[in-house]
Amino acid sequence: MDTELxxxxxxxxxxxxxxxxxxxxxxxxxxxxxxxLGAAARLSRFAEVRFLGAAYVSFFRGTPALIQLFLLYFGxxxxxxxxxAFTAGVIGLGINIGAYxxxxxxxxxxxVDRGQGEAARxxxxxxxxxxxxxxxxxxxxxxxxxxGVNINAQIKATALVSAISVVELTYTAQRYIGxxxxxxxxxxxxxxxxxxxxxxxxxxxxxxxxxxxxx
Amino acid sequence: xxKPPFVEIRHAQKSYGSLEVxxxxxxxxxxxxxxAIIGPSGSGKSTLLxxxxxxxxxxxxxxxxxxxxxxxxxxxxxxxxxxxxMRQQVGMxxxxxxxxxxLTVRQNVTMAPKLxxxxxxxxxxxxxxEQLDHVGMLxxxxxxxxxxSGGQKQRVAIARALAMKPKLMxxxxxxxxxxxxxxxxxxxxxxxLAEEHMTMIIVTHEMDFAASVCDRVIFMDKGVVVxxxxxxLVFRNxxxxxxxxxxxxxxxxxx
Ligand SMILES: Nc1ncnc2c1ncn2[C@@H]1O[C@H](COP(=O)(O)OP(=O)(O)O)[C@@H](O)[C@H]1O
Ligand SMILES: [Mg+2]
Numbered sequence: 201m202d203t204e205l206x207x208x209x210x211x212x213x214x215x216x217x218x219x220x221x222x223x224x225x226x227x228x229x230x231x232x233x234x235x236x237l238g239a240a241a242r243l244s245r246f247a248e249v250r251f252l253g254a255a256y257v258s259f260f261r262g263t264p265a266l267i268q269l270f271l272l273y274f275g276x277x278x279x280x281x282x283x284x285a286f287t288a289g290v291i292g293l294g295i296n297i298g299a300y301x302x303x304x305x306x307x308x309x310x311x312v313d314r315g316q317g318e319a320a321r322x323x324x325x326x327x328x329x330x331x332x333x334x335x336x337x338x339x340x341x342x343x344x345x346x347x348g349v350n351i352n353a354q355i356k357a358t359a360l361v362s363a364i365s366v367v368e369l370t371y372t373a374q375r376y377i378g379x380x381x382x383x384x385x386x387x388x389x390x391x392x393x394x395x396x397x398x399x400x401x402x403x404x405x406x407x408x409x410x411x412x413x414x415x
Numbered sequence: 416x417x418k419p420p421f422v423e424i425r426h427a428q429k430s431y432g433s434l435e436v437x438x439x440x441x442x443x444x445x446x447x448x449x450x451a452i453i454g455p456s457g458s459g460k461s462t463l464l465x466x467x468x469x470x471x472x473x474x475x476x477x478x479x480x481x482x483x484x485x486x487x488x489x490x491x492x493x494x495x496x497x498x499x500x501m502r503q504q505v506g507m508x509x510x511x512x513x514x515x516x517x518l519t520v521r522q523n524v525t526m527a528p529k530l531x532x533x534x535x536x537x538x539x540x541x542x543x544x545e546q547l548d549h550v551g552m553l554x555x556x557x558x559x560x561x562x563x564s565g566g567q568k569q570r571v572a573i574a575r576a577l578a579m580k581p582k583l584m585x586x587x588x589x590x591x592x593x594x595x596x597x598x599x600x601x602x603x604x605x606x607x608l609a610e611e612h613m614t615m616i617i618v619t620h621e622m623d624f625a626a627s628v629c630d631r632v633i634f635m636d637k638g639v640v641v642x643x644x645x646x647x648l649v650f651r652n653x654x655x656x657x658x659x660x661x662x663x664x665x666x667x668x669x670x
């Protein structure tokens with residue numbers, strides 16, 4: 201193994217890892233927003249809205265994220281959507297992970313005991329009040345861990361944007377392989393940095409989860 | 416004109432798909448009365464009780480409380496406001512307590528009054544202390560539900576319902592989920608309410624309790640009221656064969 205080479209190139213990989221972190225944070229934020237909207241839609245009292253929510257979830261979970269990304273980035277200009285690669289990556293992957301997060305959030309919400317909402321309603325709380333004050337706080341506790349699983353998957357899925365030439369970790373590794381012909385070292389280095397990002401994130405999620413449980 | 420009954424159920428009918436759970440039930444409860452509903456499991460007792468505050472809406476029929484129709488057909492928005500108003504006047508106690516586990520005992524009691532009656536924190540605290548004292552749970556005011564026994568949980572649940580100052584209390588097998596040694600403390604609280612002339616409708620399996628506390632007993636079976644009357648009559652001299660069978664089985668089971 202060429203350790204000298206690794207030591208020489210790793211600062212550039214660190215820079216690329218920062219882009220991966222940025223992509224992860226932005227896609228996860230967008231995903232949380234889309235997820236909340238999707239979950240709300242799927243739990244709506246209007247059948248039309250529920251249908252829209254279900255369509256969103258099944259389209260984005262039922263097709264490869266890479267196809268969705270290509271559709272947006274390469275297909276977009278054809279219908280008047282012109283995005284730079286980074287923006288397309290954030291939007292495409294954010295909406296994609298949002299579909300998974302919608303299911304996670306919905307699952308947590310419906311697994312709160314029905315009697316909780318009922319007890320709140322019998323006291324005279326409105327649907328919205330019962331949800332906000334009783335169901336949601338309990339669902340939040342249940343959703344942190346599974347959302348952590350979604351986030352873990354999403355961090356790794358940012359590698360997909362290398363296919364539309366966003367200079368993040370995976371793309372950087374490929375570029376250095378082109379000039380060094382050392383795929384083993386380059387992919388190992390990239391992998392180690394992904395592992396570092398995911399380990400830190402996982403610890404953060406576990407910390408949050410413990411914290412809400414103690415309350 | 417005669418005064419309308421305090422609680423009136425008119426021709427209540429309810430089906431789940433092809434299963435008819437309530438079959439044309441009519442009954443009235445006067446202010447201050449304490450009524451027990453007994454009957455085999457699956458006979459529709461919970462469904463009837465939950466229809467009173469429209470938690471399980473009837474398929475047809477009317478529910479009236481103090482001169483107002485609870486399940487009035489209104490456009491959605493108006494209905495929501497109406498039913499929230501009505502429910503504030505009706506306290507409900509569940510078999511499994513349904514305390515809010517993320518809130519302390521104090522917060523369980525004060526949440527609804529604070530949200531719905533816009534009382535200050537200080538008033539809310541005073542209210543919580545008063546209601547919890549009433550059910551003998553004042554010293555646990557800052558505990559979480561998970562730190563309480565079943566009997567204590569149910570007493571807090573009663574305090575939570577009473578904090579809304581309801582006109583009517585509904586109990587759906589309030590002691591059925593409790594260990595036998597914890598039943599009495601909850602019964603004591605319910606007896607206390609009875610002495611204070613709270614109007615109560617109590618679904619129960621405890622015949623002794625029903626006999627000692629209630630003014631009237633309603634025996635339900637398969638979605639109909641088979642027999643009703645004062646406890647002495649229903650328990651000692653039931654006129655219906657089905658009532659006799661139920662009581663016989665039940666008393667054997669209790670021994
Ligand atoms: N949500 C529901 N969907 C379908 N059937 C129900 C539902 N709730 C209750 N039932 C049925 O209605 C009947 C009466 O139930 P319930 O009122 O709970 O009886 P009880 O309280 O007397 O035991 C039972 O046969 C029960 O299975
Ligand atoms: Mg029942």
